[in-house]
Amino acid sequence: MAVAYFVTGTDTEIGKTTIAAGLLHAARAVGLSTAAAKPVASGCEPTAEGLRNGDALALLGECSLPLVYDEVNPLAFAPAIAPHLAAREAGVELDVEALAGPVRQVLAKGADFSLVEGAGGWRVPLAGSASLSDLPIALGLPVILVVGVRLGCINHALLTAEAILRDGLTLAGWVANVVDPATSRLEENLATLGERLPAPCLGRVPRLADATPAAVAAFLKLSPLLRIAG
Incomplete structure (x- = not known):
């Protein structure tokens, strides 16, 4: 049975991509086919092929299906700022359907194990009153929470978990990513x-x-994840 999850985090720069790529690698190691999407990314670098995001490239590198970059990351912006601000500066309407359509195409490829990675935390704004959390709601995806373990992470993790559940989604699991090994206690x-x-x-x-x-x-x-999904 093909399964898919949305990966979010307690904040930005807490290792969502590191964990997502690790999960994809683990799935490949047990013989599962893999696919991934990071539908919107800011902080992209110009290349001969167009703007490229390091996180999206890392995910693409762990996809066993023959995806191309634009399928994994259809909306790429150069400034390393909040995606809704980068989109606004580029004259792009960053609404839920603009993100959901390309993600559905990746999910429709039917990989055994697919991940969709968000940007920043759970309530990252999109256009108007929409938030990035509306994407997994629209797609009906259970959520994996990456907790960046450092001072303050308990509050951030519990509030994020509460929001996920309040939005009617399943919190499928969480990962403790120790970003600050000197964290007291x-x-x-x-x-x-x-x-x-x-x-x-x-x-x-x-x-x-x-x-x-x-x-x-x-x-x-x-x-x-395989037991929950199955």
């Missing part, structure tokens, strides 16, 4: 997250000198 913080987040922990990823998808995958558990 690290073990106690992780224990509190485990007690209070209403979903299985998919892994605890330490700060790695070389966070390749293969290295990250070694710390992740894919089986809860």
